[in-house]
Amino acid sequence: MKKIKLCIMLCMVLAAGVLLNACMGKADKAQEGGEQTGSWRQVDAKDAALLMEDASDYVILDVRTQEEYDQGHIKGAVCIPNETIGEEVSEKLPQKDQTIFVYCRSGNRSKQASSKLAALGYTDVVEFGGISDWDGEIVTE
Known part of the structure; x- marks a missing residue:
């Protein structure tokens, strides 16, 4: 049971990291002036x-x-x-x-x-x- 919880938690952290990275890319483009x-x-x-x-x-x-x-x-x-x-x-x-x-x-x-x-x-x-x-x-x- 602990392994399943750990796996789910790891997946959530990875998903959050991917979303954060995608948002940062959009912010960089906006700062470039267009x-x-x-x-x-x-x-x-x-x-x-x-x-x-x-x-x-x-x-x-x-x-x-x-x-x-x-x-x-x-x-x-x-x-x-x-x-x-x-x-x-x-x-x-x-x-x-x-x-x-x-x-x-x-x-x-x-x-x-x-x-x-x-x-x-x-x-x-x-x-x-x-x-x-x-x-x-x-x-x-």
Whole structure:
């Protein structure tokens, strides 16, 4: 009987250790300044602006429709609608290791696009939600 109790107690301690370790991993990711998902990460618009200030070689990718892009977009952004990623993306984004900042209107399509880009082999994709959260310059070229 003592062996059974000891075995149960040992299993409970091991389970608690595994849970603690899993929680610590999530806390570490949160402290790194963004949520990592696959091979893309998510930050808010303010953090994206700060990262852009520090980066030297990056692309800002607007994944809204061409019509939405024409109504106003972040200065310097390239428009590749989410629906077309996979077809024309390699022509406009030939460097798979280049930092790509991805946004849409509210954040839904940019998450979808970031997942697609990661699946296509892009290694430094930063999703920052929607243009509605952007405090920087918006142009209508």
